[in-house]
Amino acid sequence: MSRRAVTAVVATTLAALLSVAHLGTLGDIAETTDASWVDREMVQSSLSVGGPLSCATLGRYRSASQARMTTGRLLGRDLSTVVDVAGVSVTNPGTGASAVPATTTPVGADAFRNNLTITALNTALSTDLSGVLTLPLAGTNLGAYAQYARAGSEGKAVAAAGLISDTGALALGSAATPATPASTPAGDAASIDLAKLAPATVALAGVNLGVGAVGARAALQGCQLSSNVPSAERSYGIASLNLRASVPAVKTVGTTLTTQLGAVSTTVDGLKTTLQSTLKNVVGPLLGGTAGTSTANITLDLAALNTELLTPLSDGMVTVDLRNGLVTVDVAELLSGSGGLNGQAPNTQLLLTTLNTTVPNRVTALLNTWKTQVQQRLTAVLNAAAVELRVTVAPLGLGTPKIVVINSTLGGLVQGTGTTSIDGAAPAGGLLSILTSSLLPALGAVVNTALFAAPAGAVPAVASALTPVIAAVAPALTPVMAAVTSVLTLTVNVQDSPASGVHRVSALRIGVLASTAAGSELRLATAVAGPVTSLTP
Numbered sequence: 001m002s003r004r005a006v007t008a009v010v011a012t013t014l015a016a017l018l019s020v021a022h023l024g025t026l027g028d029i030a031e032t033t034d035a036s037w038v039d040r041e042m043v044q045s046s047l048s049v050g051g052p053l054s055c056a057t058l059g060r061y062r063s064a065s066q067a068r069m070t071t072g073r074l075l076g077r078d079l080s081t082v083v084d085v086a087g088v089s090v091t092n093p094g095t096g097a098s099a100v101p102a103t104t105t106p107v108g109a110d111a112f113r114n115n116l117t118i119t120a121l122n123t124a125l126s127t128d129l130s131g132v133l134t135l136p137l138a139g140t141n142l143g144a145y146a147q148y149a150r151a152g153s154e155g156k157a158v159a160a161a162g163l164i165s166d167t168g169a170l171a172l173g174s175a176a177t178p179a180t181p182a183s184t185p186a187g188d189a190a191s192i193d194l195a196k197l198a199p200a201t202v203a204l205a206g207v208n209l210g211v212g213a214v215g216a217r218a219a220l221q222g223c224q225l226s227s228n229v230p231s232a233e234r235s236y237g238i239a240s241l242n243l244r245a246s247v248p249a250v251k252t253v254g255t256t257l258t259t260q261l262g263a264v265s266t267t268v269d270g271l272k273t274t275l276q277s278t279l280k281n282v283v284g285p286l287l288g289g290t291a292g293t294s295t296a297n298i299t300l301d302l303a304a305l306n307t308e309l310l311t312p313l314s315d316g317m318v319t320v321d322l323r324n325g326l327v328t329v330d331v332a333e334l335l336s337g338s339g340g341l342n343g344q345a346p347n348t349q350l351l352l353t354t355l356n357t358t359v360p361n362r363v364t365a366l367l368n369t370w371k372t373q374v375q376q377r378l379t380a381v382l383n384a385a386a387v388e389l390r391v392t393v394a395p396l397g398l399g400t401p402k403i404v405v406i407n408s409t410l411g412g413l414v415q416g417t418g419t420t421s422i423d424g425a426a427p428a429g430g431l432l433s434i435l436t437s438s439l440l441p442a443l444g445a446v447v448n449t450a451l452f453a454a455p456a457g458a459v460p461a462v463a464s465a466l467t468p469v470i471a472a473v474a475p476a477l478t479p480v481m482a483a484v485t486s487v488l489t490l491t492v493n494v495q496d497s498p499a500s501g502v503h504r505v506s507a508l509r510i511g512v513l514a515s516t517a518a519g520s521e522l523r524l525a526t527a528v529a530g531p532v533t534s535l536t537p
Contacts (some may be wrong), residue, residue: 055223058153063222063532064091065159067114067147072509072522075197079522087161087526088114092151094535099149111150111158155223159527162215162237162507188242189213190524194488197512197520203483206246212239214507216525222532232529234505236493238341241331241508243355243484249469249476251325253367254310256469257374260462261302264378264451267458268385271450272296278446279391282439283404286431287393287422292401294391298410305381313370318362327477329359331490346495352488355481360474367470375463382451382459383411387418389443406439410451413444487513494523501531 068087072079089100090112097110104112150158188210195204216236224231273296280291313320317333320326332341335350389406408418420427420435427435454460489511496504506523513519 055221056154059094060535061153061155061222061532062092062094062535063151063153063155063157063220064089064530065149065151065157065218065220066090066528067149067159067161068523068526069147069161070522070524071506071526072520074520074522076518076520087147088112088149090149090151092153094153096153097151107148108150110152111148114147155221155532157220157222157529157532158218159529160215160217161525161527162213189239192510192512192522194484194512198483198487201483201487203479204487207480207484208244209488209510210240210242210244211508211510211524212241214238214525216505216507216527218503218505218527218529220501220503220529220532222530222534232498232503234346234493234495234503234527236342236505236507236525238332238492238507241341241490243329243331245327245329245477245480245484247325247327247473247477247480249325249473250320250322250327250363253466253469253473254322254325256465257309257322257462258306260465261306261378264382264458264462265300265302267450268298268300268382271447272298274446274450275387275389275443276391278442279389279404279406279439282442283391284393286434286438287395287402287404289393289395289402292392292394294389296390297386297388299386300382302381305377309370309374309377313366315362315366318359318366320363320366327359327363329355334358341492344492346493348492350490350492352485352490355485356478359481360477363477364470364474367473371463371466371470374466375459378459378462379452383409383414385410387413406443408440410447413440413447414452416440416444489514498530501533502528503530504528 066087066089070079071087088104090097090110092098092110097112099106099112099114101114104114107113146160146162148158148160150156190211192209192211194207194209195201198204214237217234219233221231275296276294279296280294284291310323313322317330319328319330321328331350331352334354335341338351341350387406387408387410391404392401393404394401402422403424405421405424406418412418416436418440420432420439422431426432449457451458452460455464489509491509491511492507494506494509496502505527507525508523510522510524511520514521
């Protein structure tokens, strides 16, 4: 299955997992799900089950739940102090649920939803944390990061956090609904500037982590008639993780190509003059006259070729953007051998050390393959370029000047092929044989020397110019990857050990120098269910 298809499956599952309609019934732990990253738990408890034997009876339990899209600390600052990321917290003492903040929207019995609007969060972070964390999807038409919590007096507590639309579908950025700001690639739910989180690490300049749609859900069923043991379910999903690094050495490869193609255009312009001179020197004696005015036209568009060759390169794991000097690593693909992002055991720390060698090696392989393609495509375009040569030949004695026209391609001239006309008519007999055997080979030799012959031909010169700048990319990229692995930790399916009946799960925990006082540890999509306690003796 392709990466695009896998991402679509994850997104679809997340949509089902987080939709409001679905969340309204998620308190029923017996409900099935297709998500492979669901963790069900039987929780040891001394809860008493009194009263009528029905888990639909209200007023029998005290319960609580909460959800937050973002929690943790950035540069040592506790995000709980940022009111716009407070999420939603619901409590029910057994007589009815209430939510904090009071502005949350009721979405069913004992259930509330609080949309974390992108404008509100980015404004809240616009002071000392400006640019550190960017949640790019803005506008009411795209919905918001939803934070949902339900606390029922019948013993059910459910919480979920994630990026969903008003109808419960996943709202990913796309070409049709581009991300904001423009520097944040479409499809990211969040973008984290690693350089701002580790300012002393110079190699991280221009490095960011793009996080796709994330979601987490926790549900606790305190009422279990048969076993007297409540059950809990915690699940998560991550659509994508992309590490992006701006690498000047990569951009140099792209600019070198553009410069070299400009040099090829200059060579072709000079070739016109040489072809005219060769044409006059050969045709005049062949026709027994003096060559006069000549012209040479070569139809060639290297600008289109430059655009084509600067199309981003990818092997499915690593993408190289030569125009912008950007290297993107699909972390899910990088870790595909160890299970990818989803379906991981609780508190799985992703192994990122493979970045150090895998990324430079893959980028170098892509660029070397690309260099071969550059030579092939440039050769093909030059060979296909149409050529028209004209020369006027005046006879030595009295007579009317003759106009000789040759039509071919650059590749055709090298092969000694083309059509020749004299005053609009094809030559015949011995004259045709002389022109074919003498003129076309002479023109072809000029073209071959200027464009194709090693080492000075235009095409070999392009390859020679690209070789050293490609070789410089891996040494430039290696310290960047080493810096990433030295400061960044990624943990998926983050589950705290249940304490006091509280069951917490976060889809993703991102740590940057997390062990330091000024470090950062950000959780995305956190859901908390419980405690649920019996009100009956």
